[in-house]
Amino acid sequence: MTPTPNPGHAQTPKSAPRAEPVLSVEDLSVDFRLDGGVVHAVRGVSWQVAAGETLAVVGESGSGKTASALSVLRLNPEPPCVYTGGRILFEGDDLLSCTDKRLGRVRGSAVSMVFQDPMTSLDPLQRVGTQVAEVLRHHRGVSRAEARDAAVAALDEVGVPDAERRYRQYPHELSGGLRQRVMIAAALVGRPRVLIADEPTTALDVTVQRQILDLLVALRTRHGMAVVLITHDLGVVAQTADRVAVMNQGEIVESGDVLDVFERPEDPYTRRLLAATPRLERTA
Amino acid sequence: MSGGTSDGTSGVPLLELKGLHKEFGGGRRGHRVAAVCDVSLAVHEGETLALVGESGCGKTTLTRLLLRLTEPTAGTVSYDGRDLATLPPGELRRMRREMQVVLQDPYSSMNPRLRVADIVAEPLVTHDPAMRGRRGGARARLRERVGDLLDSVGLDAGIQDRYPHEFSGGQRQRISIARALALAPRLVVLDEPTSALDVSVQASVLDLLARLQREHGLTYVFVSHNLAVVRQVADRVAVMRAGRLVEVGDAAEVFRSPRHAYTRELLAAVPDPDPRAARRRRGVVAG
Numbered sequence: 001m002t003p004t005p006n007p008g009h010a011q012t013p014k015s016a017p018r019a020e021p022v023l024s025v026e027d028l029s030v031d032f033r034l035d036g037g038v039v040h041a042v043r044g045v046s047w048q049v050a051a052g053e054t055l056a057v058v059g060e061s062g063s064g065k066t067a068s069a070l071s072v073l074r075l076n077p078e079p080p081c082v083y084t085g086g087r088i089l090f091e092g093d094d095l096l097s098c099t100d101k102r103l104g105r106v107r108g109s110a111v112s113m114v115f116q117d118p119m120t121s122l123d124p125l126q127r128v129g130t131q132v133a134e135v136l137r138h139h140r141g142v143s144r145a146e147a148r149d150a151a152v153a154a155l156d157e158v159g160v161p162d163a164e165r166r167y168r169q170y171p172h173e174l175s176g177g178l179r180q181r182v183m184i185a186a187a188l189v190g191r192p193r194v195l196i197a198d199e200p201t202t203a204l205d206v207t208v209q210r211q212i213l214d215l216l217v218a219l220r221t222r223h224g225m226a227v228v229l230i231t232h233d234l235g236v237v238a239q240t241a242d243r244v245a246v247m248n249q250g251e252i253v254e255s256g257d258v259l260d261v262f263e264r265p266e267d268p269y270t271r272r273l274l275a276a277t278p279r280l281e282r283t284a
Numbered sequence: 285m286s287g288g289t290s291d292g293t294s295g296v297p298l299l300e301l302k303g304l305h306k307e308f309g310g311g312r313r314g315h316r317v318a319a320v321c322d323v324s325l326a327v328h329e330g331e332t333l334a335l336v337g338e339s340g341c342g343k344t345t346l347t348r349l350l351l352r353l354t355e356p357t358a359g360t361v362s363y364d365g366r367d368l369a370t371l372p373p374g375e376l377r378r379m380r381r382e383m384q385v386v387l388q389d390p391y392s393s394m395n396p397r398l399r400v401a402d403i404v405a406e407p408l409v410t411h412d413p414a415m416r417g418r419r420g421g422a423r424a425r426l427r428e429r430v431g432d433l434l435d436s437v438g439l440d441a442g443i444q445d446r447y448p449h450e451f452s453g454g455q456r457q458r459i460s461i462a463r464a465l466a467l468a469p470r471l472v473v474l475d476e477p478t479s480a481l482d483v484s485v486q487a488s489v490l491d492l493l494a495r496l497q498r499e500h501g502l503t504y505v506f507v508s509h510n511l512a513v514v515r516q517v518a519d520r521v522a523v524m525r526a527g528r529l530v531e532v533g534d535a536a537e538v539f540r541s542p543r544h545a546y547t548r549e550l551l552a553a554v555p556d557p558d559p560r561a562a563r564r565r566r567g568v569v570a571g
Contacts, residue, residue, distance in 0.1 A: 176339075206553040217566065234483075238558055239562045273484065274557065279515075280511065280539065281558070
């Protein structure tokens with residue numbers, strides 16, 4: 001992976017994926033209409049992601065990175081959220097304007113999500129295996145037995161040891177890392193084309209974080225998924241992403257190949273963020 | 285542990301832990317858990333000692349023991365050469381003034397109903413008779429002192445009448461630091477002081493802590509799970525796992541050549557913001 005010479009200021013080729021995108025966000029704008037006034041959380045954001053590729057959307061709190069990611073499946077609470085402009089193109093449909101029925105089919109199977117805190121995303125009263133199997137029962141209408149076998153296989157694939165036994169356990173019996181693996185299994189069991197992971201390792205210890213990030217990279221490669229990784233951590237971006245979009249105050253200030261952006265950042269905000277990120281290797 | 289050997293500092297350490305042990309549980313079920321096991325460690329005046337480990341390793345229990353917020357099952361904590369367990373209450377109270385703490389979450393560590401002035405002044409009013417009373421003199425002295433403290437952490441002295449919710453996470457953490465400095469402590473325990481903050485805010489808070497340490501000759505016990513941050517701030521590092529210290533040493537040395545396998549594992553897991561190195565590593569991992 002040698003660095004290609006930077007082609008001047010040609011923005012379009014630099015920020016475009018290498019192959020045909022599976023998911024395109026075009027000029028997305030999102031407002032939150034609150035009592036105190038309107039917050040323009042996302043302001044004309046565009047990005048694309050291709051199969052087998054990881055795009056990281058990085059920004060600090062309030063940058064609009066999560067609001068833009070949740071927009072893909074229209075998961076922002078409405079109200080106060082209002083989608084004021086743009087399109088989200090997936091398999092020929094605009095997910096912002098398609099029917100609820102179509103959106104329902106896309107959610108959880110063609111495009112799935114993993115969130116930061118597995119404890120709040122898992123139902124504490126249900127066995128974890130059932131929660132993975134439920135995705136298939138709901139979205140694919142497969143038989144109970146088939147869903148069960150597929151769920152055990154999915155738990156096994158994401159590295160849950162002794163998947164048959166773990167299938168029957170409840171969330172509180174699992175460590176944070178195992179819970180996040182369960183969430184990833186539930187996200188993958190429907191064989192999605194796109195996986196959106198919103199701060200998937202922020203609540204985890206570093207050694208566990210490393211395992212989960214490596215797992216996401218391996219699964220992306222094996223299944224040729226498009227992965228959109230939402231994070232505040234440039235270290236996580238460097239470890240996992242092919243391309244990166246840097247967000248600040250609702251806008252993408254810079255995007256491109258990870259090597260280009262990290263080694264030749266053009267935007268002052270990107271430079272500040274890189275400078276503020278602590279590193280192990282200090283040039284002392 | 286060999287905490288005292290690598291630094292060669294002479295004299296009595298400001299803080300010395302010897303054979304500290306803390307068990308929890310053991311009620312009717314009889315199931316006891318050792319949160320801290322045989323920890324011996326010295327912290328010297330003016331240094332930053334980082335206490336590093338993952339969740340559940342006992343680092344928070346250890347800080348509670350060294351502040352004497354929790355009684356140890358066995359072992360001693362000495363401050364300035366004196367065993368805290370044997371101090372009479374008045375003496376312990378005096379020493380408490382010299383040991384302050386800044387907690388991780390600036391949202392939950394201050395009373396939302398108090399104004400900034402009252403939050404920062406609380407330790408002064410509690411410990412300093414000259415700052416008490418309704419008379420004008422005490423009030424004016426207090427207000428001036430709080431203003432100075434806010435100023436020293438980079439906040440406007442005019443924010444005294446505002447409430448915590450009006451401030452960002454970074455500003456709140458500065459208010460917590462001002463409160464910790466109110467009694468001119470010698471030792472400050474910083475428990476994950478920047479973990480809840482954005483990176484750019486984290487950088488400025490770390491700069492502030494470094495400046496305050498220089499200006500006041502403070503001693504820091506810096507608890508963190510973030511090795512990249514520790515690399516930046518620590519003079520010495522103590523790595524903790526399952527209640528025990530597995531490695532203690534000079535920070536530069538521990539980061540350059542970690543002796544314990546767990547320290548190496550922790551260091552290898554840090555997501556370094558270097559995509560080129562990451563791609564090299566991944567190339568190896570993928571075969």
